Amino acid sequence: MVDSKQQWKAWLYLAPAIVLLLIFTVWPIINTVRISFLEGYNAMSAVNGAHFKFGFGNFKKVVEYRGFATCLKNTMLLCVLTVPISTFLALLIAVCLNSIKPLNRLLQTIYFLPYVTNSIAIGMVFAAMFKIVGFSVEGIEQSTSLGIVNNILAVFGAGPVNWMNQGSSYGANIAVMTIYIVWNALPFKILILLGGLQSVNKQYYDAAKVDGTSKVRVFFRITVPLLSPMIAYVVITGFIGGFKEYTSIIGLFGENMGPVGSGADKPLNTMVGFIYDSIELHQGRAGAAALILFGIILVVTLLNLYVSKKRVHY
Amino acid sequence: MANETMMEKDMQKVTAKQRVIRIISLVLVYAFLILMALIVLFPFYWMLNSSLKSLEEYRWSIPSLFPHKLRFVNYVTAFKAESLSVSLGQLFVNTAYVGIVSTILSLVVTVLSAFAFARLEFKGKNILFAGLLATMMIPGELFTITNYTTVYRFGWTNTFIVLIVPFLVSVFYIYLLRQNFLQIPNELYLAAKVDGTSDIKYLWKVMIPLSLPTLISITILKMMGAWNSYIWPRLVANDGAHSLITNGLRNAFTDTAGDIDYPVQMAAVALVSLPLFLVFIFLRKYIMKGVSRSGIKG
Numbered sequence: 001m002v003d004s005k006q007q008w009k010a011w012l013y014l015a016p017a018i019v020l021l022l023i024f025t026v027w028p029i030i031n032t033v034r035i036s037f038l039e040g041y042n043a044m045s046a047v048n049g050a051h052f053k054f055g056f057g058n059f060k061k062v063v064e065y066r067g068f069a070t071c072l073k074n075t076m077l078l079c080v081l082t083v084p085i086s087t088f089l090a091l092l093i094a095v096c097l098n099s100i101k102p103l104n105r106l107l108q109t110i111y112f113l114p115y116v117t118n119s120i121a122i123g124m125v126f127a128a129m130f131k132i133v134g135f136s137v138e139g140i141e142q143s144t145s146l147g148i149v150n151n152i153l154a155v156f157g158a159g160p161v162n163w164m165n166q167g168s169s170y171g172a173n174i175a176v177m178t179i180y181i182v183w184n185a186l187p188f189k190i191l192i193l194l195g196g197l198q199s200v201n202k203q204y205y206d207a208a209k210v211d212g213t214s215k216v217r218v219f220f221r222i223t224v225p226l227l228s229p230m231i232a233y234v235v236i237t238g239f240i241g242g243f244k245e246y247t248s249i250i251g252l253f254g255e256n257m258g259p260v261g262s263g264a265d266k267p268l269n270t271m272v273g274f275i276y277d278s279i280e281l282h283q284g285r286a287g288a289a290a291l292i293l294f295g296i297i298l299v300v301t302l303l304n305l306y307v308s309k310k311r312v313h314y
Numbered sequence: 315m316a317n318e319t320m321m322e323k324d325m326q327k328v329t330a331k332q333r334v335i336r337i338i339s340l341v342l343v344y345a346f347l348i349l350m351a352l353i354v355l356f357p358f359y360w361m362l363n364s365s366l367k368s369l370e371e372y373r374w375s376i377p378s379l380f381p382h383k384l385r386f387v388n389y390v391t392a393f394k395a396e397s398l399s400v401s402l403g404q405l406f407v408n409t410a411y412v413g414i415v416s417t418i419l420s421l422v423v424t425v426l427s428a429f430a431f432a433r434l435e436f437k438g439k440n441i442l443f444a445g446l447l448a449t450m451m452i453p454g455e456l457f458t459i460t461n462y463t464t465v466y467r468f469g470w471t472n473t474f475i476v477l478i479v480p481f482l483v484s485v486f487y488i489y490l491l492r493q494n495f496l497q498i499p500n501e502l503y504l505a506a507k508v509d510g511t512s513d514i515k516y517l518w519k520v521m522i523p524l525s526l527p528t529l530i531s532i533t534i535l536k537m538m539g540a541w542n543s544y545i546w547p548r549l550v551a552n553d554g555a556h557s558l559i560t561n562g563l564r565n566a567f568t569d570t571a572g573d574i575d576y577p578v579q580m581a582a583v584a585l586v587s588l589p590l591f592l593v594f595i596f597l598r599k600y601i602m603k604g605v606s607r608s609g610i611k612g
Contacts, residue, residue, distance in 0.1 A: 006434050007436045010435070013426040013429060014442075016422075016427075016483075017423050017424075017483045017488065020483045021446070023464065024461055024481075025457060025485075028456065028460035029452060029456065031460040035460075096347050100343060100347070107351055109598065110354055110355060112598075112602060113354060113591075115601075115605065116538070116591065118542050118590065120544055120563060121586045122361075122587070124579060124583050125357045125360060125580065128360070128364060128576055128579070129360055133574075133576065144373065145374060148377055183353075188605060195606055250544070251564070272455055276455075279459055279462055279549065283460075290456045294453055
């Protein structure tokens with residue numbers, strides 16, 4: 001029975017949350033959708049009573065804008081590279097971790113460390129590891145550090161590579177970003193996959209052992225299918241995270257979103273970066289870009305769910 | 315008879331072979347895991363190593379794996395940092411203030427709402443809860459665009475309010491805590507009602523102690539969020555006095571010629587990273603539990 005005293009008590013307890021959600025969550029959803037369909041919307045002129053035409057102008061502007069294509073390409077490329085690499089590595093590490101006893105806890109803790117970091121701060125450390133540091137006094141090159149990554153490569157007789165200094169190639173820049181993002185994404189994936197492995201019924205493995213099934217076969221025929229719900233989960237969250245990549249690139253390259261002295265304007269910018277660049281002066285355009293981002297994430301997630309429905313066991 | 319001993323020998327051979335394979339694969343597994351662990355740890359080692367060098371030693375073409383002379387003074391320089399509009403110490407204080415205040419307020423709001431959803435009956439409860447969960451699918455950037463203009467209209471820019479209030483309510487935390495509250499048997503609540511205990515007292519004496527692990531997870535995730543927030547403060551609180559640690563960090567330690575004093579920069583990075591590590595070491599269990607249920611960074 002719902003008594004009226006409980007009714008108003010419940011609404012009283014919910015009041016602070018509801019008021020805040022109305023202002024900062026519900027209203028933004030309505031308003032952002034609204035302004036993205038008002039051509040050339042700008043909050044400043046809106047306050048001064050300007051009127052904006054309803055239409056798809058903002059979306060058209062966003063898609064036609066040259067910088068947007070770059071952002072979309074960078075974001076897609078990072079997703080396509082980092083999600084498979086980090087998922088595969090995390091799966092391998094989780095399976096190995098699950099098969100050992102000594103050192104297990106210590107290794108688990110170590111693998112989780114990248115999670116508890118500040119993505120800007122550690123991005124700066126990665127930049128320091130990849131960057132060539134040199135300086136010239138009156139035209140004479142002084143002692144130069146190639147960066148520890150190039151030093152390590154030299155041990156194997158490779159390199160040096162201009163990873164992210166002036167004049168570095170797009171491929172090298174993407175490689176640095178991929179390495180950093182994978183490093184950053186591993187802890188969460190390992191945690192989820194390891195949790196999944198620990199709940200897998202040991203009987204399947206015992207049966208395989210009796211049959212003398214090879215380790216590789218066991219991995220692909222038992223471990224992967226049984227883990228498939230967790231794999232689907234880390235792939236989906238990985239894609240969502242990948243589409244929102246932004247601060248890690250600021251950590252590596254700074255607010256220029258590109259190597260120092262590169263001619264292009266923010267050559268390594270991403271979708272989220274594009275939204276934040278237009279937020280101060282072109283809110284309509286930012287809203288349109290955010291809706292496009294939401295649409296892409298939705299489509300990719302649904303696609304993933306569709307594939308995993310066919311593939312995921314249980 | 316002879317046949318049998320032959321078979322036995324075969325069996326022994328097989329088990330010996332199996333044992334060798336098992337040992338080899340174990341060695342390979344450990345080699346792989348330790349190699350990966352070293353790769354994961356390397357940036358931290360390099361950060362500490364670089365932070366204790368002089369700039370001259372940092373530029374050596376063959377890098378030293380351990381600083382020749384430990385220059386702890388880099389940390390002092392980083393803390394005073396002239397290139398920052400406010401000192402790193404002030405940024406620490408700002409960030410801690412925002413983190414603590416927003417965590418406490420957020421916990422109060424979350425506990426009250428989770429209690430209403432878990433224990434009280436009211437019209438439209440399920441629809442409201444489903445509606446809240448639906449908002450979790452929407453990317454945060456969509457909110458930020460309108461919130462940016464909203465806080466300008468409120469005149470909140472360059473205050474601490476703007477860093478605290480808009481993110482006070484997290485639907486995810488309400489959901490997490492509600493699930494936890496639901497596990498506490500309803501009989502306890504009814505018994506407390508019979509005894510004439512007030513809701514608040516019941517919450518304080520029964521619900522909160524029983525769901526402490528979840529509350530600790532929420533606290534840590536919220537604090538980490540404040541420590542790592544970068545985009546929102548840059549947009550709405552960029553006057554220096556209200557800047558947070560990450561904003562200060564990114565743009566500092568570059569002199570006018572564009573040369574970066576890497577050792578000092580690395581010292582600052584280490585200083586910023588340290589609190590997170592301390593929290594992690596002491597509260598490892600809660601963090602990992604919270605993260606495995608959240609799936610979102612920060």
